[in-house]
Amino acid sequence: MTGELPGExxxxxxxxxxxxxxxxxxxxxxxxxxxxxxxxxxxxxVRPEDLASPEGFARDPAMVWAWYASRVSAIRAARPNxxxxxxARLERRMRVTVVTxxxxxLHRDAGSATVLELHGSIRRVRCHRQGCRxxxxxxxxxxxxxxxxRCRCGERLRPDVVWFGEMLPEGIxxxxxxxxxxxxxxxxxxxSSVVYPAAALPLAALEAGIPVLEVNPExxxxxxxxxxxxxxxxxRVLPALREAADAEPGAS
Ligand code: BV8
Numbered sequence: 357m358t359g360e361l362p363g364e365x366x367x368x369x370x371x372x373x374x375x376x377x378x379x380x381x382x383x384x385x386x387x388x389x390x391x392x393x394x395x396x397x398x399x400x401x402v403r404p405e406d407l408a409s410p411e412g413f414a415r416d417p418a419m420v421w422a423w424y425a426s427r428v429s430a431i432r433a434a435r436p437n438x439x440x441x442x443x444a445r446l447e448r449r450m451r452v453t454v455v456t457x458x459x460x461x462l463h464r465d466a467g468s469a470t471v472l473e474l475h476g477s478i479r480r481v482r483c484h485r486q487g488c489r490x491x492x493x494x495x496x497x498x499x500x501x502x503x504x505x506r507c508r509c510g511e512r513l514r515p516d517v518v519w520f521g522e523m524l525p526e527g528i529x530x531x532x533x534x535x536x537x538x539x540x541x542x543x544x545x546x547x548s549s550v551v552y553p554a555a556a557l558p559l560a561a562l563e564a565g566i567p568v569l570e571v572n573p574e575x576x577x578x579x580x581x582x583x584x585x586x587x588x589x590x591x592r593v594l595p596a597l598r599e600a601a602d603a604e605p606g607a608s
Contacts, residue, residue, distance in 0.1 A: 361593070361600055362584040365541075365569045369597060370604035372540035374451040376532075377443050378557055379590075382546025382572060384460050386437040386591035389430055393548055409520045413484070417512055421504040424515045428478055428495045431460045439545065439590035440466035442598050449607075453535035457547060457554050459517045472532050474524055474554050480516035483507035492516075529553060536561050545571040545590045549578040558582070571597075 369375070381391035392404055402419070406412045413420045436444075444467035446452050454463045454471045459478040463471045483491030484507075491507030495515065498505065504512045518524055536542065542561040549555045558568045558578055567583040570576070571593045579585045586593050601607060 361586065361597060362569075365567075365584040365586075366597065366600040367604060368541050368567055369569075370601040370607040372450050374453075374539050375446060375541055375543060376453045376455060376535050376539040376561070377543045377545060378547065378554065379439075379443075379454060379456045379458060379463070379545050380547025380549075380554075381458060382548075383439040383590045384434070384437075384458055384462055385546065386439065386589060387434040387460075387462060389427075389434050389460055389462075391546075393550075405520055408517070410522065413512075413514060413519070418503045420514075421498075421502065424478060424495070425498060428515075431462075431478060434460065434462060436462045436466035437591045439594045440468070442594040444468045446598060449602075450540075451538075453532075453539075455532045455535065455554075455557065457551060459515075470535075472528055472535070474518070474528055474532065476515070476517035476525065478515050478517055481513045482516045483509060483511050484514045485509060485511040524553065532557055533560065536566065537564065539566055542566055542568045543571065543594075544568060544578060544582065545594065547572070547576070548574075549576040569597075 385391050407420050407423050440462050443452060443454055447469060454468045456463055456471060456473055457475050459475050461477055461479050479495055481491060481493055481495050488507060488509050490509050491513045496505060504514065507513055536557060542558055544558050561568055562581060570578050570582040570585040571588060571590050573587055573589055
């Protein structure tokens with residue numbers, strides 16, 4: 357871990373009764389799942405932003421389906437890492453709401469009880485036709501490259517995730533806002549803080565006078581605004597934060 361733990365942040369965490377953790381792809385990186393914008397940022401020469409969109413799906417449904425099928429198989433082999441485990445363990449000492457942009461389901465696998473999946477779940481599929489529920493189900497095991505399977509209504513199936521240009525699930529931003537309003541501290545871990553409306557959530561917390569602690573090996577647009585920002589890997593910094601908070605005199 358490179359970044360020192362700010363003493364004030366440790367004291368705030370030790371006294372907190374309620375925490376909101378806003379997480380991004382970086383907290384799953386140590387589980388072996390590539391981040392969205394890390395590496396060369398391409399998949400078979402295509403940018404994820406161009407694949408994770410209705411336009412990308414309309415243009416080449418087999419390519420988009422193959423991309424998700426390759427991600428689903430990587431995710432099925434993945435296990436939670438100490439970052440996920442720490443957020444689940446913190447529930448023993450405070451109310452924890454995980455608000456995640458990730459679609460991999462690893463927070464629930466780690467045992468987190470309250471997880472808001474802002475961008476849906478790659479483990480599920482649904483019908484591409486707005487409102488049709490006949491296609492709801494588990495992502496099927498299919499060889500790569502197949503044209504997506506069809507719903508009973510005849511429309512293509514697609515991953516149950518939110519694509520660029522699509523609205524987030526009904527009510528989930530309200531639920532995230534409600535959790536934020538009741539938080540004593542907001543932890544922002546493993547996100548480049550560039551995707552909206554998720555990236556607006558820590559800003560709303562700061563507006564409301566709630567301290568925000570960022571954990572990321574790199575600086576992000578949130579770094580200069582956060583109350584504290586630690587340069588480090590979530591899988592190391594989060595356990596260290598929890599241990600330091602537990603050791604604080606008068607820890608709640
Ligand atoms: C919407 C699901 C209404 C699919 C994803 C203002 C307001 C509203 C919308 C917009 C707006 N401005 C622009 C928009 C449009 C757009 C947007 O935000 N575009 C961006 C690119 C500018 N937003 C939308 O379209 C949203 N819809 O608002 O509807 C609307 C519509 C149109 C116009 C106006 C309003 C929908 C956004 C959801 C898109 N779907 N994913 C899928 O996964 O396949 S987003 C995608 O990016 C992933 O979900 C990912 O989680 C998310 C955010 O990325 P990060 O998680 O941050 O991952 P990233 O790779 O970027 O960064 C990883 C970070 O981790 C790095 O900082 C790295 O340093 C760090 N890291 C690495 N290792 C570690 C680590 N940190 C800690 N520990 C480590 N070990």
